[in-house]
Amino acid sequence: MISGNIAVEVITAEPDRLTEDIKEEHSVRLYSRGGHFTKDQMIPVYFMLISGYTDDDSYNNFLFSLRDDIKKLGRPFAFIDTPLDGPSDRDRAAFSSIDRSSIASVISGLCLQLHIDGSDGRTQLAQKALGDMLSGSSTDIFEIGMTLVVKMNLISNAIGAGKYDKIPIIMYYGIPNAADVLFMCYAQRCGFDVICISPDKAAEDSFLRCPYADKLQKIELPNAKPVSPFPTRLVKAKIATAAYNAERELDDMLYSGDTMFRNRQFGKMDSAVLKTTFDEIALLWNQEAKYRTGFAVRGDRVIIPTIFAKINGVKNSDVKDYWEMVEYMLTPESIYIVKAPSYRRPSINVSRVFAPYHNGKDINIAALKRSPLNKYGFLSDEMQDTIFEKMQALIYDGLLKFDSELEMVDYVMFTALNLDKSVLRLLQGYDYTKAIPKIVVVDTIEESFSKLECTQLLMFSYLGFDVIVFSPAGYRDIEAFVSDEAFETHNYGDYMYNLVGPKFKIPTEPRVRKQKGGLFKNLFKKGR
Numbered sequence: 001m002i003s004g005n006i007a008v009e010v011i012t013a014e015p016d017r018l019t020e021d022i023k024e025e026h027s028v029r030l031y032s033r034g035g036h037f038t039k040d041q042m043i044p045v046y047f048m049l050i051s052g053y054t055d056d057d058s059y060n061n062f063l064f065s066l067r068d069d070i071k072k073l074g075r076p077f078a079f080i081d082t083p084l085d086g087p088s089d090r091d092r093a094a095f096s097s098i099d100r101s102s103i104a105s106v107i108s109g110l111c112l113q114l115h116i117d118g119s120d121g122r123t124q125l126a127q128k129a130l131g132d133m134l135s136g137s138s139t140d141i142f143e144i145g146m147t148l149v150v151k152m153n154l155i156s157n158a159i160g161a162g163k164y165d166k167i168p169i170i171m172y173y174g175i176p177n178a179a180d181v182l183f184m185c186y187a188q189r190c191g192f193d194v195i196c197i198s199p200d201k202a203a204e205d206s207f208l209r210c211p212y213a214d215k216l217q218k219i220e221l222p223n224a225k226p227v228s229p230f231p232t233r234l235v236k237a238k239i240a241t242a243a244y245n246a247e248r249e250l251d252d253m254l255y256s257g258d259t260m261f262r263n264r265q266f267g268k269m270d271s272a273v274l275k276t277t278f279d280e281i282a283l284l285w286n287q288e289a290k291y292r293t294g295f296a297v298r299g300d301r302v303i304i305p306t307i308f309a310k311i312n313g314v315k316n317s318d319v320k321d322y323w324e325m326v327e328y329m330l331t332p333e334s335i336y337i338v339k340a341p342s343y344r345r346p347s348i349n350v351s352r353v354f355a356p357y358h359n360g361k362d363i364n365i366a367a368l369k370r371s372p373l374n375k376y377g378f379l380s381d382e383m384q385d386t387i388f389e390k391m392q393a394l395i396y397d398g399l400l401k402f403d404s405e406l407e408m409v410d411y412v413m414f415t416a417l418n419l420d421k422s423v424l425r426l427l428q429g430y431d432y433t434k435a436i437p438k439i440v441v442v443d444t445i446e447e448s449f450s451k452l453e454c455t456q457l458l459m460f461s462y463l464g465f466d467v468i469v470f471s472p473a474g475y476r477d478i479e480a481f482v483s484d485e486a487f488e489t490h491n492y493g494d495y496m497y498n499l500v501g502p503k504f505k506i507p508t509e510p511r512v513r514k515q516k517g518g519l520f521k522n523l524f525k526k527g528r
Helices: 015-023 026-032 056-071 089-095 103-112 120-135 141-159 178-189 203-209 247-254 278-285 319-328 350-357 365-370 381-397 405-416 421-428 451-462
Strands: 007-011 042-051 077-080 169-173 193-198 217-220 238-240 268-275 296-298 301-306 308-312 334-338 438-442 466-471 488-491
Touching: 007 178, 015 042, 015 056, 026 042, 042 178, 042 203, 056 077, 056 169, 056 296, 077 141, 089 141, 103 120, 103 141, 120 141, 120 178, 141 178, 169 178, 178 193, 178 203, 193 203, 268 381, 268 451, 334 421, 350 365, 350 405, 365 381, 381 405, 381 421, 381 451, 405 451, 438 451, 451 466
Parallel strands: 007 042, 042 193, 042 217, 077 169, 169 193, 238 268, 268 301, 308 466, 308 488, 334 438, 438 466
Antiparallel strands: 296 301
């Protein structure tokens, strides 16, 4: 149990393992720092400000995942994204009897108003911390003290801070006012982890008057923007990879043995498009999901790093080597498409058919799943839910460039509800930690991709497929209706026209590219 005489020590987190450090239990924190103290002697806490942001999608997912991970710890947790209320008239009445004849009597009276339910020790710790703070204050200690007491009683009892022998956590999102900064400074002295996060770097100025500013760990991210509402879901994001320059490095990653999963352990997934160099595509292509940079497990859900790329041009005009490269990209879990003129598109009645199942953006998935429009009754509920979930995510993310949002919704719903059997079979066999299914497209004709084709390719990416489009002539195809943010473009050679895509067979085993000259020669040299 918490003792009133326990010491509180502020420790620092490693920025690249921030979540893991915060998740450490009390005893683990002590042990990992030498084990010189026991839980009844010291509370190691984090007191940090994370200001700025990286890019919108990555920052969104960082915020959502951090809060989600903390909530799952089972520790007392308060999330604050609006300024905390000050003392009410009723609160002030309760403090009116405090003797104000001396600083000592004011501090004593304020401390007696502190009460953290279920823990006399934590109450005593809070009283000692309050006395220490107010003794060094030269301003109105009664008003400051009353505000701190009211907020501490409210927050600590709302989250049950005294009911569990665990370190409570306060996560503050936004630019705090002076009163809330003071409360956060106080809370960390009471044995709370305190994490303030703001994409607006003006939050740094808020802590200049913090009495424990020297203990504050500041993590500054490169960019800045105004504070926006806290994210409510993960979004589809690009993840940057490190450049892999040798097969040996790839082998070390593949066979390190650090990650083991049961077959089909996970039934839910989100995909994130990797931001790669051209050379990395060959290195990553046959890599199982669990070995790729960015693979992560979130409870019963996994984050699958995928490739969505367009390759323009033919290296050195070497057509023979070019087609060998395309053939190499075909795996047993592939669908190979040679672009032909497209005439298929949703009928004019689609809007009327889909209208009862959405409000313009939000889909009534439960009703749609029960409706005659759902052709996937033979699939497991989990697989059906995945398809419908990705349909909704694609609509929310707005990566399709259509004239109207309603038309975009119709195309997405039509696409998701009419997946080809070959696609469904790959989805059925998809173990989210292992081989990633592929869509390989060759485009040699002048006609741009249709709205339907663009929607299909984007849907495949959301469903966790690697998608690659080879355009030897550099024609405008997927960019006609898909935002550039959704995929990577690599200009890698001379534009060549009037080529005809070969009819390759899908192999029964992954292909091994021969060690010779050509586009991938630097990746497969002997001795590397």
